[in-house]
Amino acid sequence: MTITAVRTRRLAGITALGTVTALALSACGSSVPKLEEVWPEVREGIQNASSVKIVGEMDQDGQNVSLDMAGQTDDSSFGGKVTADGISMELVGNKEFTYIKPDAAFWEQQGAAAMQEMAGDKWIESPADIGMNMSSFYEGFRDESPEADEFADTEYTSEEVEHNGQQVYKYTGTDKDSGDPIVVMINKDNQLVRIESQGDSEDSGIGAIDFSEWNAVEPFEMPADEEIFSIPGM
Template sequence: MSQAADILDKAKTNALAATSGAFVGQVEQSGKAIKIDFKGTSDGTTADIAIEMEGDGKARVISVGDGVFIQGDATFWKKQGAPASVQKAGDKFIKAPASASSMTQSLSLKSFLEKAFGAVTPQQLAPTAATENVNGVDCWVLTDKRGKKEGALYVSKDKSEVVRFTGSSDSPGQLDFSKWNEDLGIKAPDASQIMKIG
């Protein structure tokens, strides 16, 4: 096993075993930039996610034990085809119907990580890892055989934790990871911030 494949294996095992984590950055989907700020548990039961989509508005989703709460700007609600009452929610949160709970699984840390690692195979990697300091953390840098511009994974040397993930020229992006296995202190919005719907 090459040095890079070994580091990838440890980082993936660690990340998928993590109970919680956070990441922030930008990715591109179907040619549109999406800014994302994610904090949440591996299974998606608890999450606080802010997303800003080019042309599709901004939204914040808070998922806790007793429900999923969504706050969106006018553009977001319009694109979702939300009822008129919801489109006037302003900065209040809407409690999503119970049927939306399946949405939280797609917003789980684990599903994001599985997608990210699904895009990186040991065969694609340059066999040796470079080293770099990212935000004060000494990291191994795993890059695509074609070089860093085609994607890189930064893994902390001390804990084999994912620190940064950068995309390729086809799907550019950068996500910075932190708070692995920490208590993220996510709570439901205050009752005064929640809009009552009919």
């Protein structure tokens, strides 16, 4: 049996929302710093983050993917829940193993009702290299984060708004390829807190992703031996 149902292809939304590089955005709001002024520190934070929490949902290429994931970017500890194509699973893991709890739809898709009965409510132990870990969700986004000079000579609107109980800077523009609205929110510590793609283009991805707990995610506890089910042959 292969666990492929929710490898998620890196969470399509995070990679797609790398189109923040394409902000063809008219600067207004004199109290809000220019995006190109704050972005170097934002980008540095993205590049050097030791941990982060990522929550979001995206539709792209006919696939709906939602993610509620937190952990260390080096995969030493992570956990959360992933849903793709109507199949959900909880997961927790480290550099050695990923432990998953799939929903009934996963087992049905695998044609493995007997295995589901054997596993019960236990965590399924899988090799870390199945691609369901923190780095697989984060690396594409980190690698595509733009340099500040990519915002030169662009136009955008800027304002200060409240988001999740905190005051943040909101920058709104359009994707230069699709013409879809793109929103970037940055807090006053120059940390990225949200990216939105608000248009109707499946190519650019439609949805939003929130980022929080930068460098502050607590380690996850791995399941005890008696809570683990090992699939024969894996």
